[in-house]
Amino acid sequence: MAHLVETMAYANTTPWHGLGNRLSAKQPIDVWAEQSGLSFEIKETPVRFMSESAGNLDSIMPFPEQKVLFRSDTKVPLSVVSNRYQVVQPREILEFYRDLTEISGFELETAGVLKGGRKVWALARTNQSSTLKGNDTVNGYVLLATGCDGTLATTAQFTSIRVVCNNTLAVALANGSNAVKVPHNTTFDPQVVKNQLGISVSSWDGFMHRMKTLSERKVKSHESLNYFLRVFTDPSMTASGLSNERAMKKVLALYEGNGKGADLASSKGTAFGLLNAVTEYVDHEKRARSTDHRLESAWFGAGATLKQKALDQALLMIA
Structure with a gap:
């Protein structure tokens, strides 16, 4: 059976799903883009159709209300969406973490492509960690993902991973929700999302x-x-x-x-x-x-x- 994961890269320990290309720690964004499969772009073209009359094919006609999204590298079609649909490029998912990794001490741990390019994600470890009794350590992460098939808004989520078992659990944000979601009929602004996400000590301390x-x-x-x-x-x-x-x-x-x-x-x-x-x-x-x-x-x-x-x-x- 074909895997949902098209390509993926990871750093440090092997992730719980056991998939992907292993990278050494603290690789630059460009290396992550290449090794995780996030180096392609999502292109768009108008929907067109060919009518038929009296057994003959007429000219190709446009359908201006929708467009086809496809991969720049393989030309494989990904979805048909409304003309109002705003694409978030795979590279934007990685660029979201640039200042976080270069300035704030975050470290990318996994990134990859699901369903042939219909969904992409990246996961970075924050500098937040806590230990419960019995030396039970829980680390903080930020997950950012987006889709282009209408099933997933661009979603940023503060996530905990329990080290002993790699169990994952969403961390509630300051506003009580567990994720920041940007619908594809609006513009994805990374800085606004970071502010809403509130990757803060208070959220983590409250969770722990x-x-x-x-x-x-x-x-x-x-x-x-x-x-x-x-x-x-x-x-x-x-x-x-x-x-x-x-x-x-x-x-x-x-x-x-x-x-x-x-x-x-x-x-x-x-x-x-x-x-x-x-x-x-x-x-x-x-x-x-x-x-x-x-x-x-x-x-x-x-x-x-x-x-x-x-x-x-x-x-x-x-x-």
Whole structure:
């Protein structure tokens, strides 16, 4: 089966999805663009059609309300969009990090192309890091991604990654949201996004305070079962099949000791352990057509939604 990941590069340790070209640390943006596959441009051309009358083909006619987006290198078409659609180029995703890496101490760790160029992303580690009891370290990252097929606005997200298991979790921003999204009918302004993102000590400290509180919240066996029932129950389903029993069984096993870091003091028998059982399930264990399908889901799709639900339910336990 073809991978969703077209090309990708990474620095430092191998990422949890195990894909990509390895780079040495602190490579310049130009090297990242070449090795990650983000060196192409997204071009556009008007939609045209050919009419037919009496068995003969007439002249080629334009359809001015829409345009075709295609890759500059391969000429492969990517999507048909409205003329109002404003493209964000792959190189712009990397350039977003230039001042952050050169001045603010950030370091690019992964970047790449999904779905043949329909989605691109880059992930950089910030200089923010915290450690919970049991030497359980969590590092801060910034993820920036965009799409050109109508399925993803340009999205900037402050993200945490737990070192022991590489579990990822969105960090709430100062305004309470978990991402800054720029629709493609508006202009992408990197500086405005950085200001809205608020890559600040206060956001990180607030997030880690909640994680520390979760790690100190002891959980009884019936509470863990109720938690997983709330997370894996779909209210839209009928009473005959409200919960995903297969997922619950897997996540419970992760929580009770099978998960990476499940026996650390921060996780064993705690609400933080409950949350990390779900994030590990989404990032590493959940059934997926391929590793790169799992990556897309964990960052942008159903997996990201499930992790947010797990976080919301965990925070109710310390409210």
